[in-house]
Amino acid sequence: MMSNIQKQSRRARILFQVLLVLTPLSVCYYWLTVDTQFDFLTTLGILQSSYDISSYTQLPLTVTTRVIATISSLFLCAIIMYALQVLIHLFRNYERNEIFSMNNTMSYQKLGYCLFYWVGASVIYGAILSVILSFNNPPGERILSISFEGMDLLTIMLGFIILIISWVMKEGFILADENNHTI
Numbered sequence: 001m002m003s004n005i006q007k008q009s010r011r012a013r014i015l016f017q018v019l020l021v022l023t024p025l026s027v028c029y030y031w032l033t034v035d036t037q038f039d040f041l042t043t044l045g046i047l048q049s050s051y052d053i054s055s056y057t058q059l060p061l062t063v064t065t066r067v068i069a070t071i072s073s074l075f076l077c078a079i080i081m082y083a084l085q086v087l088i089h090l091f092r093n094y095e096r097n098e099i100f101s102m103n104n105t106m107s108y109q110k111l112g113y114c115l116f117y118w119v120g121a122s123v124i125y126g127a128i129l130s131v132i133l134s135f136n137n138p139p140g141e142r143i144l145s146i147s148f149e150g151m152d153l154l155t156i157m158l159g160f161i162i163l164i165i166s167w168v169m170k171e172g173f174i175l176a177d178e179n180n181h182t183i
Contacts, residue, residue: 009094016091020084027077031070035061056133056143069132076118076125083114102173108166115159119152 002010033039034053041047053061061069090107098104123146130145137143 003097005099006095006097009091013088013091013095016084016087020081020088023080023084024074024077027073028070031066031073034066051129051133053133056130056145057137059136061133062136065132065136069129072125072128072132076121079114079117079121083111083118086110086114100169100173100176102170105166105169105173108162108169112159112162112166115155115162119155119159122152123148 030041030047034042086107090104090111093099093101093104093107127144127146130143134141134143
């Protein structure tokens with residue numbers, strides 16, 4: 001019989017596996033349909049875009065622009081997918097009742113680093129996307145926009161907190177292991 005931790009861990013793992021598949025599909029769907037008649041997610045208000053495309057260009061997006069924007073978005077998406085893989089691994093360990101292990105502390109450390117990678121990549125991504133979206137504008141009207149927002153600072157702080165938690169878990173695991181070997 002599965003414990004409650006195992007049941008909830010299994011549910012979380014399955015959710016993360018679904019998100020792992022849906023994330024890149026959603027990115028591709030968004031860029032292929034945004035500002036078209038097939039853009040159901042945005043027009044119905046299901047998805048809110050953080051980018052106002054009309055602030056970068058008044059021209060309709062070309063197929064080339066859409067493909068390049070999709071590829072650049074998938075690079076940023078790769079960080080989310082890596083974090084989801086780490087979470088899947090972590091919750092699979094919880095399913096096996098491996099709660100306090102060195103493997104799990106390393107997973108927490110990887111998640112902390114993922115948040116740092118996310119912030120750095122988001123700043124670069126925003127700049128690249130502004131160039132991609134405004135590239136078809138006439139010379140002098142192309143845009144390079146670099147931004148670092150308060151949410152980015154909060155994400156970095158959360159990354160540090162997760163790294164500290166992973167360090168405490170690692171030290172606790174080492175102490176417990178030493179105590180198990182002491183007679």
